[in-house]
Amino acid sequence: MPRFWLRIIPQLLFAGGVALLIWAADDAVAALAFLVACLLIPYVRMNQKLDLVDEWLDSPGVENVPEGNGVWGGVYSRLRRMVREFREERHNIESQFQDLQEAIAALPDAIVILDAGDHIESCNPMAEEYFGLDKNRDIGQQISYLIRQPQFVGYLSEQATNFEHPCVLKLAGERILSIQLIPYSERKKLLLARDITRLENVERMRRDFVANVSHELRTPLTVVSGFLETISDMDGAPDPAMLKRSLMLMTGQADRMKRLIEDLLTLSRLENAENVLVEEDVNVKLLLKQIQQDALSLSASNHVIELDIDTEAGLRGSADELRSGFGNLVSNAVRYTPKGGKISITWKMEGKNAVFSVKDSGIGIEPEHIPRLTERFYRVDKSRSRGTGGTGLGLAIVKHVLNRHHGRLEVTSQIGKGSVFRAIFPASMVIAEIPETAAFR
Numbered sequence: 231m232p233r234f235w236l237r238i239i240p241q242l243l244f245a246g247g248v249a250l251l252i253w254a255a256d257d258a259v260a261a262l263a264f265l266v267a268c269l270l271i272p273y274v275r276m277n278q279k280l281d282l283v284d285e286w287l288d289s290p291g292v293e294n295v296p297e298g299n300g301v302w303g304g305v306y307s308r309l310r311r312m313v314r315e316f317r318e319e320r321h322n323i324e325s326q327f328q329d330l331q332e333a334i335a336a337l338p339d340a341i342v343i344l345d346a347g348d349h350i351e352s353c354n355p356m357a358e359e360y361f362g363l364d365k366n367r368d369i370g371q372q373i374s375y376l377i378r379q380p381q382f383v384g385y386l387s388e389q390a391t392n393f394e395h396p397c398v399l400k401l402a403g404e405r406i407l408s409i410q411l412i413p414y415s416e417r418k419k420l421l422l423a424r425d426i427t428r429l430e431n432v433e434r435m436r437r438d439f440v441a442n443v444s445h446e447l448r449t450p451l452t453v454v455s456g457f458l459e460t461i462s463d464m465d466g467a468p469d470p471a472m473l474k475r476s477l478m479l480m481t482g483q484a485d486r487m488k489r490l491i492e493d494l495l496t497l498s499r500l501e502n503a504e505n506v507l508v509e510e511d512v513n514v515k516l517l518l519k520q521i522q523q524d525a526l527s528l529s530a531s532n533h534v535i536e537l538d539i540d541t542e543a544g545l546r547g548s549a550d551e552l553r554s555g556f557g558n559l560v561s562n563a564v565r566y567t568p569k570g571g572k573i574s575i576t577w578k579m580e581g582k583n584a585v586f587s588v589k590d591s592g593i594g595i596e597p598e599h600i601p602r603l604t605e606r607f608y609r610v611d612k613s614r615s616r617g618t619g620g621t622g623l624g625l626a627i628v629k630h631v632l633n634r635h636h637g638r639l640e641v642t643s644q645i646g647k648g649s650v651f652r653a654i655f656p657a658s659m660v661i662a663e664i665p666e667t668a669a670f671r
């Protein structure tokens with residue numbers, strides 16, 4: 231039985247009973263009036279309460295739920311609870327939505343939501359940056375009107391057939407994006423775009439590097455195999471003088487390959503992130519004296535090589551790496567300075583920094599080449615570099631050694647007058663005085 235009957239029946243029985251008693255007391259009119267009043271009063275009150283609910287529904291809130299008691303009191307307090315719960319739920323959903331929006335906005339990748347007709351429904355700030363979109367202006371626009379590159383338009387028109395593979399897009403300003411469309415829901419699509427410029431550059435560098443190494447090795451190998459072929463094709467014993475000359479030339483080419491492989495191994499050790507710098511106290515003064523001796527024998531007394539040590543300071547770092555870095559700068563000075571030229575090696579303090587510099591009176595370098603000198607295999611004059619036994623890796627090694635010692639390289643040069651290469655080390659790497667036990671091998 232519905233619950234309201236349980237509430238009404240006792241009231242009706244009571245009113246009917248009282249009306250019967252009044253009637254029994256011989257007053258039928260009073261009995262009828264009492265019965266009518268008993269029915270009318272609750273009816274009026276119910277309408278009154280309904281009116282209050284109707285009014286409240288115009289602006290429903292917890293604060294303005296009507297007050298009441300009895301059945302209506304119960305109804306009102308349930309309404310109040312419902313509204314409170316609804317508000318809490320809405321607040322939770324709103325803050326979750328806000329969190330989600332903030333997370334999407336913070337993503338390093340671009341996200342654009344497209345409807346079934348490829349119109350933009352929403353996008354994050356990264357998408358605005360990558361594609362020059364404007365949330366306020368472009369919502370509702372066809373994406374292909376805004377990203378017009380033919381590869382993208384073609385990719386978009388492939389429809390759900392081939393979205394597993396991303397489409398690579400080159401934007402103005404050298405940015406390269408990998409774009410992936412992900413269909414979801416009712417023919418909607420999620421467009422994800424990731425900046426892969428760095429990855430692509432690394433890949434290009436890897437390809438260039440392999441091509442360069444192959445090229446560098448192929449030339450001496452061709453020379454060696456040419457000689458070997460000529461000698462093996464000869465009828466009878468080769469002429470001893472010619473054999474000697476060939477062997478000398480082959481040794482020269484083998485040395486060139488050996489130097490290249492050694493430099494490549496040095497570079498790969500320096501570039502290996504797992505190969506942490508083992509710091510020791512390096513006696514720079516002794517190190518430079520040895521480098522000066524090496525330079526003198528490389529020059530074969532064709533140059534004046536001066537060493538000016540202006541400080542007792544040493545360096546924290548790897549003696550082997552510093553020897554290789556400084557040695558490359560000094561051997562370059564010798565190789566790129568014509569006979570009779572002068573080379574000055576100095577070690578001094580400039581404020582709190584320690585500075586190693588090599589000044590030569592050599593051929594000099596044109597300004598446009600200077601920023602690229604430390605690139606692997608970059609040569610100003612290819613034939614000259616190879617002629618002097620260069621591998622094209624010396625300054626790349628110098629750059630890595632200095633980076634690992636928190637130092638930097640400065641180059642100034644004048645064509646025909648000479649160059650100055652300066653390696654500058656910060657105070658954190660400088661040791662004011664070298665202890666007796668300083669590392670130097």
Ligand code: ADP
Binds near residue numbers: 562594608621626
């Ligand atoms: P390489 O083995 O060819 O010398 P490096 O990396 O040591 O390679 O040097 C890169 C290029 O920088 C050289 O090919 C040369 O053209 C130029 N270079 C380096 N040092 C000097 C210098 N002291 N004077 C003139 N040119 C230099």
